[in-house]
Amino acid sequence: MSQTNPVDYIQRTKEQYARLGYDDYRWAEKKESPPWTPIEKPISESNVALVASGGAYTEGQIAFHWEDDTGIRLIPSAEPASDVRVTHFAYDLEPAREDPNIVFPTDRLNELVAEKTIGSLASNAVACMGGIYSTRRAEEELAPLILESISNMPGEPVDLVLLVPV
Amino acid sequence: MGLVARILEKAGFPTICLTAARSITESVNPPRSAFVDMPLGYTAGRPHEPEFQRDLLRQVFKAAESIDTPGSIVDLDVTWSEDASWKDKATSGLNNGVNSVEGDSRQPRINEPQYQYEEDRVAAENFGRNDNAT
Numbered sequence: 257m258s259q260t261n262p263v264d265y266i267q268r269t270k271e272q273y274a275r276l277g278y279d280d281y282r283w284a285e286k287k288e289s290p291p292w293t294p295i296e297k298p299i300s301e302s303n304v305a306l307v308a309s310g311g312a313y314t315e316g317q318i319a320f321h322w323e324d325d326t327g328i329r330l331i332p333s334a335e336p337a338s339d340v341r342v343t344h345f346a347y348d349l350e351p352a353r354e355d356p357n358i359v360f361p362t363d364r365l366n367e368l369v370a371e372k373t374i375g376s377l378a379s380n381a382v383a384c385m386g387g388i389y390s391t392r393r394a395e396e397e398l399a400p401l402i403l404e405s406i407s408n409m410p411g412e413p414v415d416l417v418l419l420v421p422v
Numbered sequence: 423m424g425l426v427a428r429i430l431e432k433a434g435f436p437t438i439c440l441t442a443a444r445s446i447t448e449s450v451n452p453p454r455s456a457f458v459d460m461p462l463g464y465t466a467g468r469p470h471e472p473e474f475q476r477d478l479l480r481q482v483f484k485a486a487e488s489i490d491t492p493g494s495i496v497d498l499d500v501t502w503s504e505d506a507s508w509k510d511k512a513t514s515g516l517n518n519g520v521n522s523v524e525g526d527s528r529q530p531r532i533n534e535p536q537y538q539y540e541e542d543r544v545a546a547e548n549f550g551r552n553d554n555a556t
Contacts, residue, residue, distance in 0.1 A: 263443075264444075272513045286450055291492075296436075319542060322529060345528050355469035359463070361466040367472070367476060402429075403435075406430060419438070419440065421465060
């Protein structure tokens with residue numbers, strides 16, 4: 257009988273690291289209540305920006321490296337996902353390379369604009385690498401770059417950010 | 423991504439985090455989250471199933487609109503498969519329960535660009551079209 261509860265990856269990683277003789281990994285833990293910005297507009301009228309950490313890039317861009325790469329790549333949202341490449345050290349790339357929408361769903365989001373579930377898609381999607389092992393570097397290097405790209409999005413200002421990890 | 427969501431939200435941008443790792447999201451505590459009970463690497467759906475993927479995203483946006491308590495996680499109504507045996511095997515890394523890898527299931531962490539295609543390297547070196555590479 258398989259379990260029906262969500263997989264507890266923190267516990268599984270702890271067990272796996274112990275088996276491999278590694279030190280415990282310290283996950284980021286935020287006990288204080290999260291910051292909050294109310295959603296003012298109906299989502300059907302909102303300009304939505306995608307931020308995805310599956311390591312996407314497009315032809316002509318320098319690919320991410322695999323050791324705490326805190327850079328970002330801006331990919332035009334209108335570009336078909338079939339032109340998007342992915343690179344990462346810690347998830348199975350094969351299915352995502354067959355259909356990048358499973359980690360970088362710009363085709364689907366464009367379809368949701370067409371059916372008016374969302375108002376519009378911000379001109380650029382923001383791609384980054386997950387698996388930054390330093391909370392400090394994720395907060396002090398990666399997050400400001402993402403914030404800058406969201407704040408300075410060409411065209412309509414961003415009303416809502418959708419974050420898609422792997 | 424939860425850490426990034428907290429920083430965007432603090433700067434005045436509402437966020438919704440999709441997540442396939444509920445315990446990690448609980449620990450990082452982003453403002454709004456939507457949980458999909460799917461293997462890692464398939465956060466936005468099964469490959470080549472556009473209607474499944476659209477339905478998942480519609481649920482994400484519905485969740486975003488419904489959350490009024492900071493730190494809430496909405497469980498989405500999506501199922502990977504009738505067969506939940508992937509959950510017994512899944513750890514993190516490449517060993518997502520769909521594919522099995524023994525031992526440390528991550529690739530070596532190489533500090534050089536890792537291209538999907540060799541042509542991509544050539545294109546990047548020729549055109550230098552990386553908007554924001556650091």
